[in-house]
Amino acid sequence: MYSYTNFDAAFVRDRVKEFRSQVERRLDGSLTEDEFKPLRLMNGLYLQLHAYMLRVAVPYGTLNSRQMRQLAHIADTWDKGYGHFTTRQNIQFNWPKLKDVPDILDALADVGMHAIQTSGNCIRNVTADHFAGAAADEIEDPRPTAELIRQWSTDHPEFAYLPRKFKVGVTGSPNDRAVTKAHDIGLRMVRGEAGEPGYEVIVGGGLGRTPMIGKVVRDFLPKRDLLAYLEAILQVYNLSGRRDNKYKARIKILVHETGIDELRARIEETFRRNRRLLPDVDPAIVARIEAAFAAPAWADRPVPDAPRLDAGLASFIDTNVVAHKRPDHAIVSVSLKPTGGTPGDATSAQMRVLADLAERYSHDELRISHEQNVILPHVHRADLPAVYAALREAGLATANIGLVGDIIACPGMDYCALATARSIPIAQQISEMFADLDAQRDIGPLKIKISGCINACGHHHVGHIGILGLDRAGVENYQLTLGGDGTETATIGTRTGHGFAYDEIVPAVGRLIGAYLDARETPEETFLETYRRLGMDPFKAALYGQEEQADAA
Amino acid sequence: MTQIVTRQGFARETWPEAGVIVTFESLWNGQDLPIERPIGVRLAPDSNAADLEPWFDTMAMVIVPFGKSADGRGFSLARQLRQLGYAGIIRAEGHVLVDQFRAALRVGIDQVAISDEQAARNPEDQWLAVPHFDGYQSRLFAAE
Numbered sequence: 178m179y180s181y182t183n184f185d186a187a188f189v190r191d192r193v194k195e196f197r198s199q200v201e202r203r204l205d206g207s208l209t210e211d212e213f214k215p216l217r218l219m220n221g222l223y224l225q226l227h228a229y230m231l232r233v234a235v236p237y238g239t240l241n242s243r244q245m246r247q248l249a250h251i252a253d254t255w256d257k258g259y260g261h262f263t264t265r266q267n268i269q270f271n272w273p274k275l276k277d278v279p280d281i282l283d284a285l286a287d288v289g290m291h292a293i294q295t296s297g298n299c300i301r302n303v304t305a306d307h308f309a310g311a312a313a314d315e316i317e318d319p320r321p322t323a324e325l326i327r328q329w330s331t332d333h334p335e336f337a338y339l340p341r342k343f344k345v346g347v348t349g350s351p352n353d354r355a356v357t358k359a360h361d362i363g364l365r366m367v368r369g370e371a372g373e374p375g376y377e378v379i380v381g382g383g384l385g386r387t388p389m390i391g392k393v394v395r396d397f398l399p400k401r402d403l404l405a406y407l408e409a410i411l412q413v414y415n416l417s418g419r420r421d422n423k424y425k426a427r428i429k430i431l432v433h434e435t436g437i438d439e440l441r442a443r444i445e446e447t448f449r450r451n452r453r454l455l456p457d458v459d460p461a462i463v464a465r466i467e468a469a470f471a472a473p474a475w476a477d478r479p480v481p482d483a484p485r486l487d488a489g490l491a492s493f494i495d496t497n498v499v500a501h502k503r504p505d506h507a508i509v510s511v512s513l514k515p516t517g518g519t520p521g522d523a524t525s526a527q528m529r530v531l532a533d534l535a536e537r538y539s540h541d542e543l544r545i546s547h548e549q550n551v552i553l554p555h556v557h558r559a560d561l562p563a564v565y566a567a568l569r570e571a572g573l574a575t576a577n578i579g580l581v582g583d584i585i586a587c588p589g590m591d592y593c594a595l596a597t598a599r600s601i602p603i604a605q606q607i608s609e610m611f612a613d614l615d616a617q618r619d620i621g622p623l624k625i626k627i628s629g630c631i632n633a634c635g636h637h638h639v640g641h642i643g644i645l646g647l648d649r650a651g652v653e654n655y656q657l658t659l660g661g662d663g664t665e666t667a668t669i670g671t672r673t674g675h676g677f678a679y680d681e682i683v684p685a686v687g688r689l690i691g692a693y694l695d696a697r698e699t700p701e702e703t704f705l706e707t708y709r710r711l712g713m714d715p716f717k718a719a720l721y722g723q724e725e726q727a728d729a730a
Numbered sequence: 731m732t733q734i735v736t737r738q739g740f741a742r743e744t745w746p747e748a749g750v751i752v753t754f755e756s757l758w759n760g761q762d763l764p765i766e767r768p769i770g771v772r773l774a775p776d777s778n779a780a781d782l783e784p785w786f787d788t789m790a791m792v793i794v795p796f797g798k799s800a801d802g803r804g805f806s807l808a809r810q811l812r813q814l815g816y817a818g819i820i821r822a823e824g825h826v827l828v829d830q831f832r833a834a835l836r837v838g839i840d841q842v843a844i845s846d847e848q849a850a851r852n853p854e855d856q857w858l859a860v861p862h863f864d865g866y867q868s869r870l871f872a873a874e
């Protein structure tokens with residue numbers, strides 16, 4: 178794993194020092210809230226409904242045990258004993274006091290972490306495949322790329338005041354687990370004609386008010402040209418992105434209004450010009466980054482053959498464990514979605530358990546997924562029973578990864594100042610409706626995603642079932658979309674029709690799932706496959722059927 | 731009136747009174763250049779740096795406009811001028827925040843011209859207090 182150089186460490190400390198003096202000036206009144214606002218946002222500090230919220234970057238979702246323990250320590254010392262993992266591979270602390278924030282930032286700096294560029298119209302924390310370095314289908318670990326982008330985008334003088342925020346996602350696998358097509362720039366590792374790795378570059382994806390699937394701007398970009406190409410895209414966007422309307426300022430609107438061909442021509446021209454002038458990245462830095470992500474020293478131990486597993490462990494392995502690039506290892510996903518819980522929340526005690534397990538069984542590595550779960554990426558198969566037992570004791574063994582209970586939900590009205598509706602209670606009620614894990618397994622793979630407003634932090638557009646909470650004349654109203662998909666076959670979901678009230682939405686989701694169970698041809702046919710085969714009709718009938726009859730009567 | 735700010739703090743206007751500032755429009759429309767020297771040019775927010783290339787050697791100064799605080803186009807314009815090889819003075823004019831000063835110098839801007847009213851609100855010590863530590867980019871692109 179990458180660890181801070183002296184340069185990184187000094188840089189982060191300088192930023193903390195600067196912010197400490199700004200907080201002091203805010204507390205003694207010499208800075209007004211208006212003046213302070215942009216400064217705190219540059220350091221990830223938001224003002225929410227009830228309190229400040231600090232958003233901490235987990236670059237490309239990778240953490241070691243020491244960092245996880247420090248997050249637990251922060252939660253205990255300066256917050257209410259828990260943290261919330263987000264769909265952007267960040268962790269948010271919901272209750273810090275302003276006077277404590279510089280100390281929290283210092284505590285983060287102690288373990289090589291920070292909250293820089295987690296807000297504002299800049300290049301945000303770069304995200305990556307949460308199975309990076311472990312996935313069986315991987316062309317190359319995307320994290321050296323992501324780390325290079327992190328360094329390049331941090332404090333970039335040209336791109337700190339973009340028309341709008343800018344998100345970059347990277348995957349090293351053909352199976353896209355990083356939702357790259359919903360990013361301002363998505364990078365997918367591919368091989369060139371001679372088998373050398375490079376990137377397919379996608380621009381203009383994004384969810385929010387105007388959801389769009391990104392378009393390919395370059396089929397194959399050699400690795401060494403990466404930063405020069407990113408600079409070209411950003412420069413074109415910075416100069417020609419719209420600044421007259423914040424809802425039209427994302428690069429997806431520029432792609433849409435200019436057309437991908439015209440925009441590609443401009444980007445390529447800028448790239449050709451700038452590449453001549455931009456020196457190559459210092460190869461020593463690249464080499465150091467790549468070395469930091471070298472594979473761990475795998476343990477060559479036998480895997481006990483066909484052990485008799487107890488039922489709990491067997492179903493845990495079935496749902497939460499997937500193949501590793503080494504057959505004797507496995508990737509374990511730890512669900513932060515217990516029945517009735519808040520998706521993505523972890524207590525400090527749970528964080529410590531995860532840190533211990535990572536240290537003992539996963540080469541000291543943890544990942545945060547955009548699906549708000551925690552991954553132990555490198556577990557030897559012989560250790561699966563021990564890991565499962567420890568997780569169960571900590572209340573972390575919910576075997577529902579990828580199932581109906583594994584719901585993504587943004588914080589919504591319970592925390593977020595922008596929310597138009599609650600999202601957490603909807604997730605809790607749905608998971609309670611399907612508390613029986615056997616029933617969940619029978620329903621099979623199903624992604625429900627919930628956002629508490631049009632900003633779509635809960636990725637509802639790419640949920641197989643998407644739920645968007647709106648405000649209709651002061652009353653919460655929930656809109657449903659079906660058929661969304663966030664993978665390499667990315668699709669924006671389609672609206673079903675009129676929305677549902679707070680107390681109607683959960684039964685409506687129940688009817689959708691009932692309709693699927695009735696309509697599927699075999700138990701293997703997933704919800705998404707059934708929807709693709711049959712279209713909207715049977716689901717509409719399940720949702721609105723009674724009304725139609727009432728209308729007819 | 732405006733106040734010039736450089737890395738050394740508040741500075742007196744160095745552009746000679748006899749010098750001329752033309753607009754980019756007038757260059758682009760093919761008007762004759764005045765005989766007086768030095769000549770500078772004031773760009774518009776949506777000017778294209780590459781369009782100015784034929785006049786790089788003639789222009790002793792390029793003025794890059796900064797609009798509202800959220801408008802970061804000036805950073806790209808200035809950097810493009812440097813990337814294209816412009817070696818004269820680049821002046822940022824308009825609403826440059828103290829917090830943007832370090833970035834402005836890093837993209838190749840030499841001086842900032844702010845309004846007297848802003849100079850009263852952001853006195854010299856605030857500009858002098860800006861730390862000019864190195865960024866990641868100068869490390870990554872070692873030869874830049």
Ligand code: SF4
Nearest residue numbers: 587593596629630634
């Ligand atoms: S989707 Fe809306 S309510 Fe939910 S976290 Fe984002 S901004 Fe807040």
